[in-house]
Amino acid sequence: MYYNALGEKVSRARYREMLNAAKNRRELIAAGLYGRRELAKMGLLTAGGMLLPKIGLSARARTPFAVTSQAASPMTRSFVDPLFVMPQAQALPPFRPLNPAPTVAPNTAAGESRTRPHQALTQFPPQKFYYVTQHAIQATQSPDLPVQTLWAFDDTHNACSPGPTYVNHYGVPILVRNNNRLPPPDQNGGFGMPSVTTHLHNGHTPSESDGFACDYFEIGHWYDQHYPNVLAGILSTHPGTGDINEALSTLWYHDHRVMFTAQNTYKGLVGYYLLFNQFDTGSEDSGFRLPSYPQFDIPLVFADKVYDPTTGLLFFDLFSLDGILGDKFLVNGKIQPFFKVHPRRYRFRLLNTGPSRFYEFFLTDLNNLSANNPYWVIANDGNLLPAPVQVTSARIGVAERIDVIIDFTPFAGKSIYLENRLNQINGQGPVISNPNGTGATECNCPEILPAGGGNLLMRFDVDTDFVRDESADPRTQTFYQLPQVVAPRVVRTFKFDRLNGQWSINGQFMDCNDIRFHVSQNSAENWILTNATGDWTHPIHIHLEEHQILSRNRVPPPLPIEGSRKDVSQLHPNERVQLFFRFRDWLGRYPLHCHNVVHEDHAMMLRWEVVPDGTGDKVEVP
Amino acid sequence: MNETSRRNLLSFSGLAPLAGGLLAARAGAAATEAATTLSARERIRERYFPDVILRTQNNEKVRFYEDLIKDKIVTLNFFYAQCDGVCPGITANLAKVQRALANRVGRDIFMCSFTLKPAEDTPKALRDYxxxxxxxxxxxxxxxxxxxxELLRRSLGFTDPVPAVDKDKSQHIGNIKIGNEPLMLWTACPGMAHADWILKAISWMDRSPSALEKACCDGKS
Structure with missing residues (x-):
């Protein structure tokens, strides 16, 4: 029997056709036979055709064959939709206050599902209030696919997926009343759990507002989330101000419902949350003079998805344990959009929402495939680096972000593509071409596909309209210093493992009621992550505080991008990664988990807690 | 989707490539609707649930879809009687789950354990187990x-992506798939998780108002 990647039976002839198409294409790439016309013919420009579909799909090993290139989703044309830029989330006007008014204690009687009082509501009283509803919408992701039913966030002005972009400033606390009005499960089109908890990813957020995986709430209920928007250290190491070197800029929000995060985020529950301050001002006329938001500062959400070949509707593999790869690449909810830009500098924020894929971003000129087109990385996981770093590519796993500066001046009048050239064929992570690599530097050397041979994600059409550009030249810039590293109170070790297909951390599984260890408030720790899962790569995320990578396999990370502040660290095959943390300001429960959301949903997560100073434990292997 | 108001649709379409795109998409939708009239539930059934004929420990013939999972809340796992690795712990966990659910098992919740070694696991061997x-x-x-x-195992995703591991029965997938077939809710729990946690995951499959009242949130300790 022969199967395609969706696990559907296909004829032997169709199967051979699929294999041949993939083989032809690989040979063409290997032979360097790509010119623009050839690419167009082969569907990279028109996207479709027999030769196109490469690398894909549901990572589940259903077929007995090592099939990597199969046609699953229906054909869609590329670069026919303009980029959708998410609207800014709108706070309620002052004359329309929240009713009932927010309370410190959970307002259970009125339908609130919060279980703990707000720990900082009176200390950092909200100055802006948002009323947000999660509900279903109808949306198009490609003119060649039917209207899709997605789950969206609605701020009373716009209901969209990705959701509206929160734009906030340090020193202005906010409160979001988050309502669940999703449809019941029998109306969900085959996947999605209408029981939700919204995590503010990278937020320095009190536990009860963090969107902890077990703080889910049901249809008809709501939950007040208080975001103080303060710098880490404000109640501890840097009283009254917080540590400016802990400033965050590119955060995002997403559903975190325990055991259903993959389904719910795939269905649309993701969005951006931007924070500005006196340096990263949102205006190129002040502070660090980064390109102005929103005209020249564009948040991009990347997601890869599969569509049912018969209905054209979004397809989610309900029974995958390993990871899900899509053969369609969406940016801000559209398949392979185009974006018109002027010849000047832009800031793009790049976010990988998964579910399971890693990306390595290149700028590709299809008329000159041998050209290296450099750009600047200014932030890692949304946090500005000590200084911009010029690169020709940068890699991110699920939930990681990079902020980049692209100068389109050299491309005036031309089109240039953002391309993912990382080779990945299943949920294990990037294909490792040198499994014996040291792992200390280049991630055991993952395979990079030839220029034009990867996944073209979006196209920039650069006009010849030379507009004003007051943004700073990245060559001359510096941003924040790295926060000070001090001796840890305790060094804890976490072994990420897989036993008979069961994802585990230190041999145990996610359980909302199981508190695995207690961190003393306002103390420093080292966490050592070790990978015992063979060839798998895991993006590991820890809530509440950022970390700094001290070493990979006992060698300090030499890469200037990685030697920075992080909230997700890639754990490559056979690696040992040592992290430095401080845990400040708030108390309560937070998770540590793999952000391949399929692994996360299958128990590769644990719960830990911050407890009052001096009462933490010293359990070294929690 | 009553929630999807005209306002939402309009506000969103304004950001799309406008009317042409939407119309084309609608035409596409009509075409695919004509091509298939299967509901989401039927598509899931077609994709994942082959209606193979199996035999129970009481030597009764049953069909996988029609008799074992249709209209039910179910737990599904694979094992074999002589397995001395993860199986005893997982089966003991399931026994705890059954005791805790008491008379609901057999009424609205059903538990199914499928052998990986059908040649040696005869109905009699299964009965003893x-x-x-x-x-x-x-x-x-x-x-x-x-x-x-084997078809069932692959269809339900009890597979390892590494072929050599997939063939080695001692390394078989130890997860328990948990689902509500009519509501199309599916998840999976490690078979070696705490029995209480497996029970919690099963409880989420029950979407009746009384169950939801208890469901609201977790980890209160």
Whole structure:
């Protein structure tokens, strides 16, 4: 029997056709036979055709064959939709206050599902209030696919997926009343759990507002989330101000419902949350003079998805344990959009929402495939680096972000593509071409596909309209210093493992009621992550505080991008990664988990807690 | 989707490539609707649930879809009687789950354990195994034709992406798939998780108002 990647039976002839198409294409790439016309013919420009579909799909090993290139989703044309830029989330006007008014204690009687009082509501009283509803919408992701039913966030002005972009400033606390009005499960089109908890990813957020995986709430209920928007250290190491070197800029929000995060985020529950301050001002006329938001500062959400070949509707593999790869690449909810830009500098924020894929971003000129087109990385996981770093590519796993500066001046009048050239064929992570690599530097050397041979994600059409550009030249810039590293109170070790297909951390599984260890408030720790899962790569995320990578396999990370502040660290095959943390300001429960959301949903997560100073434990292997 | 108001649709379409795109998409939708009239539930059934004929520990013939999972809340796992790796712990966990759910098992919740070694796990061997763990009615142990069980295993995702590991039965997938077939809710729990946690995951499959009242949130300790 022969199967395609969706696990559907296909004829032997169709199967051979699929294999041949993939083989032809690989040979063409290997032979360097790509010119623009050839690419167009082969569907990279028109996207479709027999030769196109490469690398894909549901990572589940259903077929007995090592099939990597199969046609699953229906054909869609590329670069026919303009980029959708998410609207800014709108706070309620002052004359329309929240009713009932927010309370410190959970307002259970009125339908609130919060279980703990707000720990900082009176200390950092909200100055802006948002009323947000999660509900279903109808949306198009490609003119060649039917209207899709997605789950969206609605701020009373716009209901969209990705959701509206929160734009906030340090020193202005906010409160979001988050309502669940999703449809019941029998109306969900085959996947999605209408029981939700919204995590503010990278937020320095009190536990009860963090969107902890077990703080889910049901249809008809709501939950007040208080975001103080303060710098880490404000109640501890840097009283009254917080540590400016802990400033965050590119955060995002997403559903975190325990055991259903993959389904719910795939269905649309993701969005951006931007924070500005006196340096990263949102205006190129002040502070660090980064390109102005929103005209020249564009948040991009990347997601890869599969569509049912018969209905054209979004397809989610309900029974995958390993990871899900899509053969369609969406940016801000559209398949392979185009974006018109002027010849000047832009800031793009790049976010990988998964579910399971890693990306390595290149700028590709299809008329000159041998050209290296450099750009600047200014932030890692949304946090500005000590200084911009010029690169020709940068890699991110699920939930990681990079902020980049692209100068389109050299491309005036031309089109240039953002391309993912990382080779990945299943949920294990990037294909490792040198499994014996040291792992200390280049991630055991993952395979990079030839220029034009990867996944073209979006196209920039650069006009010849030379507009004003007051943004700073990245060559001359510096941003924040790295926060000070001090001796840890305790060094804890976490072994990420897989036993008979069961994802585990230190041999145990996610359980909302199981508190695995207690961190003393306002103390420093080292966490050592070790990978015992063979060839798998895991993006590991820890809530509440950022970390700094001290070493990979006992060698300090030499890469200037990685030697920075992080909230997700890639754990490559056979690696040992040592992290430095401080845990400040708030108390309560937070998770540590793999952000391949399929692994996360299958128990590769644990719960830990911050407890009052001096009462933490010293359990070294929690 | 009453929630999807005209306002939402309009506000969103304003950001799309405008009317042309939407119209084309609608035309596409009409075409695909004509091509298939299957509901989402039927598509899931077609994709994942082959209606293979199996045999229970009581030597009764049953169909996987029609008899074991249709209209039910179910737990599904694979094991074999002579497995001395993860199976005993997982089966003991399931026995705890059955005891805790008491008479709901066999009424609206059903537990199914499928053998990975149908040649040696005859109905009689399965009966002995079930007795060893004091399994009660509503928890069915199943054997059948090897090809059918293999098809079921692959369809339900009890597979390892590394072929050599996938072939090694001692490394078989130890997860328990948990689902509500009519509501199309599916998840999976490690078989070696705490029995209380497996029970919690099963409780989420029950979307009746009384169950939801208790469901609201977790980890209160």
């Amino acid at each position: 079930a007795n060893l763990y004091h399994a009660k009615p509503g928890w069915t142990f199943l054997t059948g034709r090897p090809d059918d069980l």
